[in-house]
């Protein structure tokens with residue numbers, strides 16, 4: 001069966017909920033607000049929301065589960081989640097994958113997951129992950145059992161991600177911060193995934209901050225402080241966007257949305273206001289003239305230095 005057949009075609013945006021439930025406690029007013037917001041994301045008309053077993057220490061899934069239960073069958077979005085390393089023992093093998101999945105099912109209150117990713121397996125060598133009793137075996141077993149529709153790999157470093165994609169085992173790939181206006185190092189990875197018929201998710205089109213909030217002194221790109229050189233480059237980029245009456249985040253989002261390599265762009269969303277803004281940003285059109293001028297800026301000084309695959 002092809003990846004496309006295993007997974008409902010995603011809408012161009014997937015809502016990323018890594019911050020959902022962060023610093024809320026069970027039964028608090030803040031938690032009730034977070035559940036209301038999660039309901040909005042599940043009813044927003046997008047195909048998927050993206051979470052993980054370890055986002056906010058499991059609170060992202062717990063809040064989503066409460067919202068999904070409240071909405072019942074009326075929700076439009078399905079929940080994609082990820083299996084994670086055991087936070088106490090550091091174990092990330094076949095048995096841990098099954099346990100992580102069971103923990104997610106309990107928190108989400110649902111039996112089947114349309115897409116389950118192997119999340120940030122940076123600590124594993126490829127032979128550990130792909131060998132007998134390894135994490136990938138656990139994912140394949142879950143897919144074979146029907147509890148999971150499709151399996152994917154989600155992470156950052158390109159050499160590691162390329163090795164997982166070329167294993168031929170996965171239906172989907174999610175890579176973050178590496179296909180943006182600043183850094184396009186995921187291009188060959190996504191091309192390979194495309195050739196293999198995999199579903200491609202591009203996460204963090206704003207570089208997790210810089211390309212949304214702009215080149216402020218304290219700006220970060222890919223969870224790292226932006227260098228003075230990167231801030232200067234981004235100021236020049238922002239100026240070009242303004243000359244065309246477009247905001248930096250509108251152009252940053254369009255960069256991902258217009259790529260034929262990407263099925264869905266995963267944007268981090270933390271409030272109803274951001275959800276409305278996202279609708280507005282998505283409607284903006286970037287003229288080809290602006291893309292040409294951005295090209296002329298030359299490559300951005302990206303802070304990402306990926307290690308080799310293990």
Ligand SMILES: NC(=O)c1ccc[n+]([C@@H]2O[C@H](COP(=O)([O-])OP(=O)(O)OC[C@H]3O[C@@H](n4cnc5c(N)ncnc54)[C@H](OP(=O)(O)O)[C@@H]3O)[C@@H](O)[C@H]2O)c1
Nearest residue numbers: 016017018154155176203204205206207208212213267268
């Ligand atoms: N390994 C993995 O699997 C992996 C890694 C990274 C990301 N992801 C997925 O991808 C999703 C997106 O990643 P991300 O959230 O790190 O990066 P992102 O989508 O590039 O950026 C989100 C950030 O941009 C800010 N922002 C959004 N719109 C803005 C606006 N109009 N003005 C100013 N700031 C704005 C948000 O701030 P506010 O908080 O103020 O709204 C948030 O901090 C995650 O939630 C997760 O689901 C997965």
